[in-house]
Amino acid sequence: MTPATAGERRCLQCGSPRLVRHAELEALPIAHIDCDAFYASVEKRDNPDLRDRPVIVGGGRRGVVSTCCYIARINGVRSAMPMFKALKACPEAVVVKPEMEKYARVGREVRDMMRALTPLVEPLSIDEAFLDLTGTERLHKDTPARVLARFATAVEREIGITVSVGLSYCKFLAKVASDFEKPRGFSVIGRAEALTFLRDQPVTLIWGVGKAFAATLESDGIRTIGQLQQMDENTLMRRYGMMGKRLFRLSRGEDERAVHIDHEAKSVSAETTFNHDYGTAAELLPILRTLSEKVANRLKASDTAGRTVVLKLKDTEFRIRTRNRQLPDRTQLADRIFRVAAPMLDHELDGTKYRLLGVGVSDLASDAMADPMDLVDTGATRRAKAEEAMDAVRAKFGTKALETGYTFGTGSRGKPQRDQEN
């Protein structure tokens, strides 16, 4: 695997120093595409003043770093780092509040461009996806590698952000490759060097090996993938069960998983961390209402409905409490979600202060049978009609055009106004 070393040669056609050479380059079909510092890149695109300054996208006084640009990364800022630590490492950084709707829109634009290359696009998150380009040569009249190179430059030109591409023969190594040369990377791992490449890599590179499992392996004296390559399948399976089988195969660069188009959601949820700790219904209910509406909007947009309502709370000691309740019929209504979650929330208001509140709906299916009319609770039918009318008004005049009394006079995330200053 030889990602181009800059300087010595340039492309004969365009003069670019970005060259990729690989014996199997023309034959590899599976790609992993990852946008570089996605949220930060979008912010820099929209505000050129930020271009040469370190940018951190993240929330509030107590939030964490969602994404930081590469300039900030030079100063040691990492994503998921608490904001105060990040600002200590990089005091000159510009902190931007995340605007998820904008990122979702840009993410969709990128995804649409991917779908123009192949129908087999498996999105992993808002800004990354697997693509299977097998059999598209005749359509594009070109090899996957060239198609992807053109795709990367097209995204830069048309959308204004950069992506990194990893190309290989399987999902595991494609993902590893895309991480290689970030940002603006184009890395290739072929079958020939898979074994030797993996040999010196840490076990954490393997999908499914997190902190805890890595510690287990470490206690067994296993740190590198090379050590796994030396072991036979039976020993690994005896020790680690099904995970052992995965270790055996992935350590040898064998990954049979296909690129799946429909990555069906199992649940839909929304949560928020507050700038101040809250412990009363007066503070938390408006937030719960806003979150319920958010969840309901996503359910309605995807024509799905769920049967189990899940409430999530995190107290000041970072202990998480989740409570759930099953409904007799699936729902996609904010009113229903809120009315089921509110008593569960009320039950947890025992003087504990919370830093996070979330609500979600799981056990999803089509909304065909959702929210049936009720004989007894005629109020529910009336409120469902009211919600339909509210949705119509909001679709026409914006989300803030009409609000319930629960959230009226609070900030965009349902929080009391005093928070908005931060």
Place this chain on the structure above:
Amino acid sequence: MRVTLERANLLKSLNHVHRVVERRNTIPILSNVLLKAEGASLEMKATDLDLEINEATPAVVEQSGATTVAAHLLYDIVRKLPDGTEVMLSTDADGNTMTVVSGRSNFKLQCLPQSDFPELTAGEFTHTFRLDSTVLKELIDRTQFAISTEETRYYLNGIYLHTAEHDDDIVLRAVATDGHRLARCETAAPNGAESMPGIIVPRKTVGEIQKLMDDPDVAVTIELSDSKIRFTIGAIVLTSKLIDGTFPDYQRVIPTGNDKDMMVDRQTFAAAVDRVSTVSSERGRAVKLALSDGQMTLTVNNPDSGSATEELAVGYESDPMEIGFNARYLLDVTNQLSGSDVKFTLADAGSPTLIFDTADEKSLYVLMPMRV
């Protein structure tokens, strides 16, 4: 305690009381049945703290006394003893074990003291009335299927029993609903019931009462206190808590302006609904009824598996209309009816529909349509 009785008598009574005992209990004494030998009978009592069944059966008492043993265990033992035998139950001197002897079989069971057994105090009964068991059974049979299992609406988890005025008569009414369907059945109010308050009898109690009424000729005595109800059926006494809640104003739910009548043969209709719903998925059991002059077309559409239609001749003369129902709810209702024809009274696709039994004027059903 030392008592001898016929296996058949013991089995019959244990069969009645042991069902109340939950299979899994966190409080050990609740797994037990109380046995009390006194005079010429053995009294058995079981409870789940909401419901208590007490039954006495004839026995030869050599030494009176009381103890408690695991209810399901004792029932299983007695069930497996040979038919026609006699059973002797006796506690040892320190009261820690009870011996069950029958023929050559000998069991020693762990006991818990009688004093630990909880008492369901009924309070003072303010109303007493009697109902024929056939009448009570009908009130339950016709309405039980519509009881809700939704815990958040606990006040729907039972049958609402109350008196009402109907055509200048006072009637005793049973009503149950789960929000999708409602069932109402009534009978002439017996003496003593006229001034009774409306009560909600829990689902489990309703089910137990239904099973206890195997003898059709027995009159059931019903007593009410503030928070409890007591049924006395021969030697069996069942005492239950009532659901502490307000049953919704169901009369508001029963439509009065429905103007489209449809008559259909009950069995033909039920069979057709059952047939077309074969293709429906577990999740969506909607069946569409398209009505036009003298004809009904049943349709089920399941995008995953296929579709089904069936045509039926019906008595219908109003404007054509289409309406959807949950197939299971339609079958639940038609299974309760006894007449050869069933009568639907409809308004439109979004409004509750009335269903009547042509052979039974005492019952009425309301079904909420589904969007199809």
